[in-house]
Amino acid sequence: MPETHPVDAISQRMDLAGIADGLRAASSFLITAHINPDGDAVGSMLAMAHFLRALGKTDIVCVNDDPVPSIYAWLPGAQDVLSSDVKPADLAPDAVILLDAGKKARVGRAAEWFPPTAPLFVLDHHLEEHPDGVRCFVDPSYSATGEILVDLFLTANVPIDKAAAECLYVAIATDTGGFRFSNTKPRTHRYAALLLEAGIDAAQISSRVFEVMSPEKFELLRRVLDRMQREADGRLAYTYITARDMTEVCAKVEDLDGIVNFARNIMGVEVGILFRETDPQTTKVSIRASAPFNAAAFLAAYGGGGHKAAAGATVHAPLNTVRADIIERTIKLLGEGK
Numbered sequence: 001m002p003e004t005h006p007v008d009a010i011s012q013r014m015d016l017a018g019i020a021d022g023l024r025a026a027s028s029f030l031i032t033a034h035i036n037p038d039g040d041a042v043g044s045m046l047a048m049a050h051f052l053r054a055l056g057k058t059d060i061v062c063v064n065d066d067p068v069p070s071i072y073a074w075l076p077g078a079q080d081v082l083s084s085d086v087k088p089a090d091l092a093p094d095a096v097i098l099l100d101a102g103k104k105a106r107v108g109r110a111a112e113w114f115p116p117t118a119p120l121f122v123l124d125h126h127l128e129e130h131p132d133g134v135r136c137f138v139d140p141s142y143s144a145t146g147e148i149l150v151d152l153f154l155t156a157n158v159p160i161d162k163a164a165a166e167c168l169y170v171a172i173a174t175d176t177g178g179f180r181f182s183n184t185k186p187r188t189h190r191y192a193a194l195l196l197e198a199g200i201d202a203a204q205i206s207s208r209v210f211e212v213m214s215p216e217k218f219e220l221l222r223r224v225l226d227r228m229q230r231e232a233d234g235r236l237a238y239t240y241i242t243a244r245d246m247t248e249v250c251a252k253v254e255d256l257d258g259i260v261n262f263a264r265n266i267m268g269v270e271v272g273i274l275f276r277e278t279d280p281q282t283t284k285v286s287i288r289a290s291a292p293f294n295a296a297a298f299l300a301a302y303g304g305g306g307h308k309a310a311a312g313a314t315v316h317a318p319l320n321t322v323r324a325d326i327i328e329r330t331i332k333l334l335g336e337g338k
């Protein structure tokens, strides 16, 4: 038995040395992350594959329900991420690694690839009291799962080469909004410095990830900005996207990333909202807010969740109905100073 370092035997939490020991003891690996993978999910999956290869492991498969978004397709190893549609016949990992999510339910159909006998490792920075793994490192003090992985490389004394550093940098930079969000801590910058020392081109990465947009996203943005409405003396801004918009401009779900921020970024706005019709009876709501408005608490009434500053919900009602209701309630709350 490899030596492990359990921190909490009941929830099977362990420190990163324990995680590293567990990974060293296995020989074949399945790596996955949540559906609709973002930069942290993609970067962390690929960085984990680099980490395992540095340990001398060769039998490594990355899988996700959804394709790698095109802005991350240039990352080293991105072309090897399998779609969960077709499971390789000979797949028999003796360890499964779930990144940037704590629950199997977050990985969709890829969970059908998990052999029941293989231990599940979870490395995540979302608050989750009861992660599904048998070997878990879950710590919301980290800005990104990628920041946890930098710690894993350091703990295991594995050098971070340029390819791994590119994946880790994308993971951390995207989850911190380019080191601008409040989850950016001194450690975040210290680790970013280590990644720069590995020889990455941070300016080029930032351009690819934050600046370049697909022509489809640009066309979507053109419509969204044209429809932006401001209410409550400019403290609320909202806009919407219909299912027809998505079809007409040939947009993908990944093209929606960050669009809600344009509402939030108008000077004086405390609550920015994007409504998106996914079908005639379903509306997705994204809110970006500043205190004291609590976006997660507000959307909890609609079955949604997230953080105080950023939250989302899927509401089973038509766009016009959902929009009217939420705008009315938001204006009322802003009037009450909440």
Ligand SMILES: [Mn+2]
Binding pocket: 040, 041, 100, 125, 143, 144, 145, 175
């Ligand atoms: Mn993350």
